[in-house]
Amino acid sequence: MADQAFVTLATNDSYARGAMVLGKSLRNHKTSKKLVALIGPQISEPCQAVLKLIFDEVKVVDVLDSGDVAHLAMMNRPDLGVTFTKLHCWTLTHYSKCVFMDADTLVLSNIDDLFEREELSAAPDPGWPDCFNSGVFVFCPSLETHGKLLQYCTEHGSFDGGDQGVLNGFFSTWATADISKHLPFIYNLSSIAIYTYLPAFKQFGSNAKVVHFLGKTKPWSYTYDAKAKQFKGGVSEASAHPTFLLDWWTLFSSAVVPMLQEQYGDQPFHSG
Amino acid sequence: MADQAFVTLATNDSYARGAMVLGKSLRNHKTSKKLVALIGPQISEPCQAVLKLIFDEVKVVDVLDSGDVAHLAMMNRPDLGVTFTKLHCWTLTHYSKCVFMDADTLVLSNIDDLFEREELSAAPDPGWPDCFNSGVFVFCPSLETHGKLLQYCTEHGSFDGGDQGVLNGFFSTWATADISKHLPFIYNLSSIAIYTYLPAFKQFGSNAKVVHFLGKTKPWSYTYDAKAKQFKGGVSEASAHPTFLLDWWTLFSSAVVPMLQEQYGDQPFHSG
């Protein structure tokens, strides 16, 4: 359906690489939905150009520029910068339903069935499983909801300093109200879960549909030698989920790097 | 109600100490339910005596002795020893509904409202949150269910080698079927969750009703100086949940140690 879309966000060139790989992974698994990238004004021209080749819509969102209610909220809570930018996805009212996906997620099979779910559907967060993880969620764009979210944000802040705290505070009945709003964990498999309960990963992990590289070290933080097919330096944490990391890099090297090379031309850029 | 009970399990004197503290914590918070301890035959006489002072019913369960279907199952899967013993709780058919609690749990407030829930209700496991944690669960004793569980166990084994794998395999719709069977996480707050998502713990942790010391290091693994009110040696992992650990030891020192001293008489025993 034309009025349904996957939406991601990137405020800098590093996260933009994540968004590119995510977009490519959605295309590779033949999504029938539109792809939208929300970007910050700092994204370089070449990266914007590549994003435009992968996504149907690339929208610059600059909370500081916007002069509206989002701007006002931002002035009161400058600590929640990226969070306000993420909440911007609710303003995409030319779509009736969307799935937000963090730029550090990777799709492993077609997940268009997510659009059968209602707002707000999300998978549990490992760590504190009565909270949902805000890396993948189903939502319905609405200016009214957007306004309420900003208001909530301004009044209550975020218990974790990020969008996950705000969204869990706002959609506070997620844990108790409706099981259909609990996405299976394999739609947002945090790489952290692999080592905390390895037998469960071995049992259920092969059905993973989306892997989420949450935490400090992102796939693009590593340096990868595409010819030798190996990571330079230590793969410390990553060794716990080496296949997913390799999947990310294989897609980045084969499908994204050539596009970046074309756009950057003679300019140097970090390709691995 | 007389036909409802909290049930725990201890197969050795270490876990028996955990069971004593758990039983005391339930009494302190004025439960109106019966307390049942399932014990293995290795439990020493003095420990049995103390358990009998705290619990309404202390039942020796020896899978190896039982000569019935449980014994047969055990012969096929000797690796699942303690698991078979835990499943024994389904044979307590003189109760219509029970709440099983691991011996490494501690009750922080009255939780009799758990008996409003149906079988099988449990809280999500941090780590792989589409599995429930089998440290606290509501169940209905039934020889039929017990038989089916043993059969499942024998045929499919346990994906994690323990009771949690078996129970999640058997009650496999827990993640998707009925939100009322999802106990709030504060009814089985794994100490591990405290450091994996600290802001959530700070936000919701003060409402904790049951803390679960899951993992290798149990409260009784530490050495505590009750007079100085501090742990001997390093409190490494425990430093992440010092209050709960202190709660456990305070109750153990003040309420359980005197009972053990009375029973052991002149015999030496490990009190801290």
Ligand SMILES: O=c1ccn([C@@H]2O[C@H](COP(=O)(O)OP(=O)(O)O)[C@@H](O)[C@H]2O)c(=O)[nH]1
């Ligand atoms: O500097 C930033 C930080 C975050 N994000 C976006 O916000 C999401 C959430 O942040 P992140 O994935 O780093 O958080 P985590 O999942 O590790 O908690 C990212 O995936 C991006 O889509 C961004 O664009 N720029």
Ligand SMILES: O=c1ccn([C@@H]2O[C@H](COP(=O)(O)OP(=O)(O)O)[C@@H](O)[C@H]2O)c(=O)[nH]1
């Ligand atoms: O040697 C043992 C191991 C376990 N248990 C019982 O089985 C439960 C589950 O084991 P444990 O709590 O050690 O597992 P964890 O919660 O750390 O995964 C314990 O709380 C006890 O009730 C026992 O009686 N003896």
Ligand SMILES: [Mn+2]
């Ligand atoms: Mn993320």
Ligand SMILES: [Mn+2]
């Ligand atoms: Mn336990």
